[in-house]
Amino acid sequence: MRTPIIAGNWKMNNTNAAAEQLINELKPLVADAKAEVVICVPYTAIATAARLTKGSNIKVGAENVSWADKGAFTGEISAEMLKEVGAEYVIIGHSERRQMFGETDETVNKRTVQALKNGLKPIVCVGETLQERESDRTKDVVKTQTAGAFAGMQAADLDNVVIAYEPVWAIGTGKTATAEQANETIAYIRSVVADLFGKTAADKLRIQYGGSMNPQNAAALMAQPDIDGGLIGGASLKAVDFSKVVKY
Ligand code: PEP
Numbered sequence: 001m002r003t004p005i006i007a008g009n010w011k012m013n014n015t016n017a018a019a020e021q022l023i024n025e026l027k028p029l030v031a032d033a034k035a036e037v038v039i040c041v042p043y044t045a046i047a048t049a050a051r052l053t054k055g056s057n058i059k060v061g062a063e064n065v066s067w068a069d070k071g072a073f074t075g076e077i078s079a080e081m082l083k084e085v086g087a088e089y090v091i092i093g094h095s096e097r098r099q100m101f102g103e104t105d106e107t108v109n110k111r112t113v114q115a116l117k118n119g120l121k122p123i124v125c126v127g128e129t130l131q132e133r134e135s136d137r138t139k140d141v142v143k144t145q146t147a148g149a150f151a152g153m154q155a156a157d158l159d160n161v162v163i164a165y166e167p168v169w170a171i172g173t174g175k176t177a178t179a180e181q182a183n184e185t186i187a188y189i190r191s192v193v194a195d196l197f198g199k200t201a202a203d204k205l206r207i208q209y210g211g212s213m214n215p216q217n218a219a220a221l222m223a224q225p226d227i228d229g230g231l232i233g234g235a236s237l238k239a240v241d242f243s244k245v246v247k248y
Helices: 016-030 043-053 079-084 095-100 105-117 130-134 138-149 155-160 179-197 199-204 218-222 239-246
Strands: 005-009 036-040 058-062 089-092 121-126 162-165 206-210 229-232
Touching (some): 016 043, 043 058, 079 105, 130 138, 179 206, 229 239
Parallel strands (some): 005 229, 121 162
16 A cells, blocks of 8 residues: 655766766666656756656655755755756755764754655655664664654654665665564654554555665565665666666
């Protein structure tokens, strides 16, 4: 009943020329996909991606959004600007932004509120570091991040939200959480959402796994009952690999 959603996270990769090549290669490969397909691309490639995917089943997302409407926020990009160039989704709180750019649960919350207010669909990232997992703090961490991201919101706000559970130690490292490990934490996140917003909202909410997901491990991860999709970094940069994940 939850439509799977496979989203690519291109990170800081692909000029417009490279984006054009990748999207043109990808389009026919995923045309008959059963999952919802999204590519989250650098700001500079959003307009190109929106133009090239028009009329296809590929949706376009950004990788961050400002929490403010407009004004003196040098270097930031507003939700209105993202919508104008064709973004439908936006990644918020990716661990690279939490680790390198000072993102906190509070700023993740502000960006998520702002995205929803402007009709963008947030893909909110949560996940523990290796140190946190080894000290048995995974549940505490994802609970705090989940409660923080959605503070002050109502159950109905979650209709347009996706959560990506991304253990930080599995991102870009080639180490994947086992399908069972990923499912266990995702089921726990769903229980946290149920406590906060009720079981109906939690049952409807799509929760992806992210962290070195690739054509080899996608089927096993997607076979798990609580895993509703993937957020794909490295493997989303190659059309054939990404299409294989999409068609797990
Ligand atoms: C990511 O950056 O969201 C990610 C999951 O990356 P990778 O697939 O490369 O681990």
